Structures are given as structure tokens and as C-alpha cells.
Amino acid sequence: MTEGRPTTRARSDEVYVVGCGMHPFGRDDTVTGMAMAERAVREALADAGVGWEDIGYAAGGSDVSGKPDTLVGRLGLTGVPFVNVQNGCATGASTVLAVANALRAGEASLGLAVGFDKHERGAFNVSAARYGLGDWYAESGMMLTTQFFALKTQRYLHEHGVSERALAMVAARAFRNGAQHPMAWRRKPLTEQEILDSPEVSPPLTQYMFCSPGQGAAALVLALGNRAFDLCERPVRLASLALRTRRFGSFEVFSPWLPPGPHRSPSVDAAEAVFRRADLRPADVRVAQLQDTDSGSELIHLAETGLCDHGEQEELLAAGDTDATGRIPVNTDGGCLAGGEPVGASGLRQFHEVVRQLQGRAPGAQVPGAPRVGFTHVYGAPGISACAVLTV
């Protein structure tokens, strides 16, 4: 793909989503990560009306729940090329990228992307060495993702004059949407006051402003344009997808030091790239998915991706603009806050929701008015972001 210019391709070179499937998110001790993945794949295949033997290229991702390519033992030993991806929060987007590029390169005309995970309870614990840091950093109690989200949010609220109530509004909307979604984990609506009054985890963030590591799986069937319209009544075009790592000066998790600033996130780079390539603007988006590991992250990502200006979020939230019925509906399935965060599955959950919204068959709250442009955004350690623009 050419940097800096919109991509124009013949329809036969375009990649479309023609089927999607999802195992409910949450916590269920009776089912393994692999079993959830199998169910999501079978649902996606059935949705596309194809069989596993029709898949010519596959990519799968999981952070902790096994080697995705061993799924061939459950799905059928067809000899299909199957690439394993382990790319943190961008795992799902990376599987889509791998499959889309393989299709465009002529490897196959039909491909499958799957992501799944099943995490232990409680905050993620990570090894300092894995991030190139000394043991002292974790031993002295500074190597926690929750601290990073709180520190970034605290500074953001201070710099942009946003109140803590805005954080509660984000979570309240997530649980409202989750309550309507059959595959969400947290299905109980909570008031802003209940969210503000929940136990403090790391101020300004309280317990109900954080998502929890959980479990789940999601899968997509992707097809080249010449097949997509035969298979699917309303295929969703993958207009653009961009994956970025951090550049100098970004404020990232597990940073013992930061340069004085300004701090620019890889989310800004990834979002600018996808809108440029799709030849669309953030203002064209009618349904969006933003990484919401916590309320603060979603608030920041709204502006970093260009969906609003810095400091404008509180006004937007208060006016209901990010509700399913609003101007820029965000996380209509409840996001990570209501769904939990199975790392390998989370990115594909976003695609699942946006695809179903654009096809007018959302499992939960449907955005009215037949939205035509959707957007997905993930962000994670150690400073990666992936964004996609989807259109019908």
C-alpha cells in the first residue's frame, strides 16, 4: 500500500467481511479457549455459508490460551496455511491484516481470522524482563497496567479540563449498551453515581471504570471482491487497516521515564493512516469501536483518533452523542468495559460488532439510520495501535 495517498483498487482486489461469529464473552469455567474459538469459527463459516474446506488462508491469535493453528485438529486437516499471531491488544487486527494481505497477494480468495483468550482472574501480571526492564521496576510496585491508565488519565483530565464525572459517563454508557447485548459479560446497567462511588482502584479511576481480563472468541470470514458479493447479501468492505508502533515521545505503559513532551500516541498515527487511505474523515464515522480498557482510555482515544477535539468529550457524552442513537455511537456492544478483555479476541469482537451494525443486524443496540461507515481502534502495550475503516 502507498503511504499518504488514498488507496484505489479494482473491486476484485478489495477485501470484504462476508461472515462473522462470536462466542459470548465473560467467564465460564466449563469451556476452554480452543473450544470457544472453534465455536466462533463454525458460526462465522455458517454465517458466510461456506465450509472450513473452502478456506484458503487462515490467521489466528491468542495471548495465553494455546497455539491457534492447532485448531485445524478440530476444524479439519485440510492443509490450509495457518499463521499464528501474538501481538498484544493488536492481535485481532493483525490477524485481519495477515489474511487481507494474503488474499490481495493472490494466496487465496477466501480467508479466516480468529482470536480467542481465557485469562486468570485479576489484573494482568507481567514479567519485567519480557519488557526489557530490570526486576526492580516490578518488585518496587510500579509495573501495573492499571497505574499507567490512571496516570495517563489523571494528567489528561488536568491538561484538558475534563471532570471525573465524564469517566463515569463513559462507563455508564458501556454498561447500558452491554445490558442490551446478548454476548456481553456485564449486563447490569449502573448509574454514574454508583460508578463514582465504587471502590477506588487507582484514582481518578474506580473499580467500575476498569474492564477485567476475561474470556471469549471471535472470528471473521474474509473474501476478495469477486467472491464476496456471491457469498453475502451485504458484504462489508475493509476500506483500510493500519497497525503502528510507538514513536519517540509517546506516553506508554511500563515507562520508567518519559521525555518532557509533547506526547504523541501511536493511536494518532494509526487513525490518521486509515482515514487517509480510505479517503474518509473521522466526521464520516457513524459507528465506532474504541479501546476502553478503562473509562479514561476511551475518553482519550475519542480525541486521539480524531472523532472529537481534546477536551470536547464531556460535552459529547453529556449530550448523548456517543449513545447508539447519537451522532458518533461508540462501543455499541459495551466494549471492553462490559465485555471484559480476552486479549486475543477483543479486536475481533470490535470487527464483529461494527460489521453487524453496518449490516443492520446488531445483536444489541442497533444504530438507526443504516450507518455506512464504521471504525475500529485498539491500543496496547508496549505502544501499539491498530485502526480500521469498514464501509458498506
Added chain:
Amino acid sequence: MTTRLVAEDLFEGVDPMRLVGARCSGCHTVVFPRQDSCPRCADGAMSAHVLPVRGLVWSWTLQAFPPKPPYRPPAGGFQPYHVGYVDLGEVLVEARLEVPRREMRIGLPVRLTTMPAYHDEDGTEVLTFAFRPDPSPEEDR
């Protein structure tokens, strides 16, 4: 009681103890802890660089729940603690903040100190760096 530092290469000197990072001869970027290559430019050489002891709280939060290992709780067990970034001018350093909640704010003047982090199995007290409120922020900055 014997004491040791949580990691020798973070510090320089004893009284006063200072934090030591590295500075790039090419673009003057200051990093902490020290590393051998510059994350910003390919041209410079990195050399040890002693950091200022005084700064301002840039952001802060509280660790309210006990972290999982490899975190090591202090001898008396886990107590919630503050962490934050301190703006030292040329670099922001993440650190434990020995600041009471009622005094905590972005912009608070603080200075370097040490605090016991945990004890080794043989009873050795392990010290880490922290920042505490600075009663005389204008002196020798």
C-alpha cells in the same frame, strides 16, 4: 541492620544519593535508567548523566490493591501507596511518591529520597527511590 539498593545501577553517590540516567551526545535526550543506545537518534553516544533531585509532580495515582508477584510487599505487609511521574525538567521519572493524599496535586514541588521497599529473606532492608514534598523548592534548583 544491613541495607542494599533495589538496583545498584540506578544510583550514584551515597550522601547525597542521586539517580543516574544517560544522556545522548547527539540529541541530548535524557533517559532513565541508563541504556547504551539512544531511543531517538542513531548518531549520539550515551554517557552516564546524574539527574536533578528536585522536580514537580507531573501526574500521580494510588496503588490501592496489592500487586501480584514479582512485586515484593514491605515487611509489615502491603499498604496502599502513591506513584507518579516527577518532572525533572530534562526528563520525567516514574517513582513512588511519599506524599500524603491531602497534599497530593499535579505541580507539587518534590525532592528525591529513599524508602524501604521490602526485606530480603536474610533480613537485609532493600531501599528504592521515591520523591517527597520539598519544603524549600527554590533552593539550589
